[in-house]
Amino acid sequence: MDSSRPIGVFDSGIGGLTVVRALMERLPLESIVYFGDTARVPYGIKSVTTIEHFTGQIVDYLLGQRVKMLIVACNTMAAVAADVVKARAGEIPVLDVIEAGALAAVAGSSVRGVGVIGTPTTINSNAYARRMHRLDPALRVYSQACPLFVPLVEEGWLDHPVTRLTAQEYLKPVLAEEVDSLVLGCTHYPLLKPLLKEVAGERVRLVDSATTTAELAAARLHELGIASDGQRAADYRYVVTDVPLRFQTIGERFLGRSLGRVERVEW
Amino acid sequence: MDSSRPIGVFDSGIGGLTVVRALMERLPLESIVYFGDTARVPYGIKSVTTIEHFTGQIVDYLLGQRVKMLIVACNTMAAVAADVVKARAGEIPVLDVIEAGALAAVAGSSVRGVGVIGTPTTINSNAYARRMHRLDPALRVYSQACPLFVPLVEEGWLDHPVTRLTAQEYLKPVLAEEVDSLVLGCTHYPLLKPLLKEVAGERVRLVDSATTTAELAAARLHELGIASDGQRAADYRYVVTDVPLRFQTIGERFLGRSLGRVERVEW
Secondary structure, eight states: OOTTSOEEEEESSSTTHHHHHHHHHHOTTOOEEEEEOTTTOOOTTSOHHHHHHHHHHHHHHHHHTTOSEEEEOOHHHHHHHHHHHHHHHTTSOEEEHHHHHHHHHHHHOSSSEEEEEEOHHHHHHTHHHHHHHHHOTTOEEEEEEOTTHHHHHHHTOTTOHHHHHHHHHHHHHHHTSOOSEEEEOSTTGGGGHHHHHHHHOTTOEEEEHHHHHHHHHHHHHHHTTOOOOSSSOOOEEEEESOOOTTHHHHHHHHHSSOOOOEEEOOO | OOTTSOEEEEESSSTTHHHHHHHHHHOTTOOEEEEEOTTTOOOTTSOHHHHHHHHHHHHHHHHHTTOSEEEEOOHHHHHHHHHHHHHHHTTSOEEEHHHHHHHHHHHHOSSSEEEEEEOHHHHHHTHHHHHHHHHOTTOEEEEEEOTTHHHHHHHTOTTOHHHHHHHHHHHHHHHTSOOSEEEEOSTTGGGGHHHHHHHHOTTOEEEEHHHHHHHHHHHHHHHHTOOOOSSSOOOEEEEESOOOTTHHHHHHHHHSSOOOOEEEOOO
16 A cells, blocks of 8 residues: 555544644654544434444545545544444554553553543443453443533633533542543543643543554554655645634644644535 | 414424423414424534525425424524525515514613623624614624533533533623623523523523514414414424434423424435
8 A cells, every 4th residue: 555645534523633633743754634524513412323324424535535544533433333434444444542542541550440531422332441341351440421521622611610610520420439540532632631630630640542542543554564654745634524613713722733724525 | 374284493403492392382272393403413513504504404394394384493593594594485484583582682671781692603693683783773782602501401400500600601791781681592591591590680681582482473373364273283293303312301301391203304
């Protein structure tokens, strides 16, 4: 396979840009095509059938862009539609934020007790617990849905009394258990890291699935011998289904830099 | 027109059920077809072009159900796509939550100062202020976007310290002005009425666009001579584009009664 081909990263909206940001830092030679289904976001409140249908459409689009790897940067799609992605991808390697987060959490927990936070759909799917139990059947996993975190991040209340109070309420049951790792099971949550660190306290390590996904992608590209050699400059494209109000502002908050060229496709 | 035909009520999701609830109480003889675009909710974060496109599809569907009146029970669609609805509806009368809320607010303000709260799209559209100024050009209107209220209602935190703190923060600038009316410019907000009443205090009257819409519908049906004579029992249908997790629970919280038969259409 031509190693200069881009990595395809996709999400239901803009949250996956935290994964793109981590990839840019960890793999600066790689080109990336990002797809965000901003016209139909959020997926977390939709049924499995609908999410599978949407996921298939996005994968087909990215395969058409001749990507060399697919990264599911959306916990909801990774939780309920991973099989759809793999079936369509064929030979193209696929990895996702849940796989990456689960691996890192299991590897890093010395008390073998892990907390997981995410959207209601991700948590109800039990996908993190299932993947972690495959790696360590005796691991104790405590999950908590945090439906208000995404809107709080999008409001920009990253360090606000309302967010702190919400975090305290959501994390209380998890922190009452013997855990030393907390998986941030949603691509919006890395922006809450400083506040969550404070609320969770010293003894709990936060597992950020954006950076763990970038690590996993680096390892997989090298294993498969398809890492870019840097002969062509890395190119970044952002494709969305809608360019809503405040898209630029929020997108840049997630990406940590200017968004550059944003293309819109109509379905 | 056959007066036994149903009223078509539509929203981007389930929020419009607060309008259905008010209609059932005010007009118990009327049949209702409710359409909620739950596969693509929320509209409030999408572009005008996308919202207009979605709105057209819903209106066409309801016209195919032979409704005798269309009620736009979605502030976002009323704010940015009211013309699309009217153009397609032809002879069928159309009314919407913004028209109803604006009329009631202007009629009831003795200090001629009104606050309006809603989603960012509704507030940025300035639709309430424009409609109210058409009725009273000297009216002072103070608007405030409250993006966290919808997720807080859907979380069920109707009387929670986080919601109170959020409401205090959002309402502060509006309450600092001389206002005696506060328009709840989002169909989710009627569920926050008790808490908002507390935060806003005695001197401020809350204008609930669900009940004001039901009043306006009653008046319009009588004017046009198309109110149901009650010869056929009222029938209620709920049509959605997706049946997501917790749909029943949240829907019934909005409707205030059992949802009964829910149909799904696929687009």
